[in-house]
Amino acid sequence: MVCTIEIYEKPKLKNPVLIEGLPGIGFVANIATLHLIHELKVKLFAEIVSASFQDLALITEKGGARSPINELYYYKSDNGGRDLIIWYGNTQALTTFGQYELCGRVLDIAQELGCQYLITIGGFKKDEIKTPPEVYCAASDHETLNDAVSLGAKIMVGQIFGVAGLLVGLGKLRGFKGFSLLIETLGTYPDANAARSALLALNKFLNLNVDLSRLDLATEKTQKILESFGLVRGGQEEKKKEGQQLRWFI
Numbered sequence: 001m002v003c004t005i006e007i008y009e010k011p012k013l014k015n016p017v018l019i020e021g022l023p024g025i026g027f028v029a030n031i032a033t034l035h036l037i038h039e040l041k042v043k044l045f046a047e048i049v050s051a052s053f054q055d056l057a058l059i060t061e062k063g064g065a066r067s068p069i070n071e072l073y074y075y076k077s078d079n080g081g082r083d084l085i086i087w088y089g090n091t092q093a094l095t096t097f098g099q100y101e102l103c104g105r106v107l108d109i110a111q112e113l114g115c116q117y118l119i120t121i122g123g124f125k126k127d128e129i130k131t132p133p134e135v136y137c138a139a140s141d142h143e144t145l146n147d148a149v150s151l152g153a154k155i156m157v158g159q160i161f162g163v164a165g166l167l168v169g170l171g172k173l174r175g176f177k178g179f180s181l182l183i184e185t186l187g188t189y190p191d192a193n194a195a196r197s198a199l200l201a202l203n204k205f206l207n208l209n210v211d212l213s214r215l216d217l218a219t220e221k222t223q224k225i226l227e228s229f230g231l232v233r234g235g236q237e238e239k240k241k242e243g244q245q246l247r248w249f250i
Contacts, residue, residue: 002050002098002101003048003098003105004048004049004050005048006046006047006048007045008045008046009043009045011045011074013074013076013083013085013113014082014083015082015083015116015117016074016083016084016085016110016115017082017085017115017117017119017206018106018110018115018117018119018178019033019087019119019120019202020033020087020118020120020163021033021034021036021087021089022070022089022091022092022163022164023089023090023091024092024122024162024164025122025123025124025185026123026125026183026186026187026188026189026190026191027123027190027191027222028183028185028194029120029122029123029195030088031190031191031195031215031218031219032121032199033086033087034218035195035212035214035215035217036075036086036202036208036210037086037088038214038217039210039211039214040075040084040208041075041076042074042075042086043073043075044071044073045072046072046109047069047072048069048089048105048106049067049069049070050070050098050101051098052093052094052095052101052102053067053094053098054068054094056068058090068090068091069089069090070087070088070089070102070106071087071088072085072086072087072088072106072109073085073086073088074086074113080207081206082207085109085113085115087106092162092163099162099163099166100170102163103163103166103167103170104170106167107170107171107174107176110176111174115176116175116176117176117177118168118171118178119178119180119181119202119205120163120164120165120167120178120179120180121164121180121182121183121198122160122162122165122180122181122182122183123182123184123185123187123194124182124183124185125185126184126185126186127186129184129185132193132196132197133183133184133193133194133197134154134184135152135153135154135181135183135198136156136181136183136184137151137153137156137180137181137182138155138156138165138179138182139177139179139180140168140171140172140176140178140179141172143177144177145179148179151181151201151204153181153201156180156182160180160182164182165180181198183195183197183198190222190223192215192216192219195215195218196212200212
């Protein structure tokens with residue numbers, strides 16, 4: 001097994017947008033997409049496991065074990081907005097080959113469902129952050145970059161590691177348009193405030209009108225996932241150690 005995908009359903013979607021939300025700096029994308037999953041009437045349609053994922057099992061509160069996994073959900077808009085494919089998971093791949101394969105397989109599925117537009121989310125580590133945190137962006141093309149800038153984002157200069165950057169680049173080679181939203185964060189804990197900024201931008205761009213009052217639920221669940229990985233011990237001990245077993249990305 002390298003990368004295996006179990007598809008439970010092939011939904012019929014209208015011009016969907018793929019939103020990526022895998023773990024990264026500040027777990028901004030994880031919190032944001034998990035909140036979308038909680039608030040929207042989404043349905044799980046595929047699960048992904050890979051030999052490039054973390055080599056451990058996640059232990060539940062009841063003593064059960066679960067492998068690291070990625071999931072694909074779909075959302076069908078009932079108010080004239082865009083349908084969505086939401087990519088959520090508790091890990092990224094840990095190898096270059098694994099990352100490329102994972103992105104390629106997800107893009108295959110997205111194309112089969114009529115998707116040609118994608119948005120990735122990530123954290124942009126800063127030693128000091130503003131209130132509200134600033135948003136940065138990078139895009140597949142100039143027109144799409146203008147879309148992101150119109151949301152109040154500044155143009156990113158530098159490199160975007162992990163799926164948040166790779167997916168935009170690989171998508172462009174296959175005809176996808178899309179952009180990455182990077183929210184500044186200290187990166188030492190699950191950053192709900194940064195996730196809020198990401199969700200505000202998504203609400204505006206996709207006309208989602210998602211309620212943000214229950215964002216703390218997604219943050220608490222993300223915290224529990226981190227505890228399962230052994231990155232934090234709960235309470236105020238939220239700082240993870242650099243260079244340990246888990247490798248996180250933007």
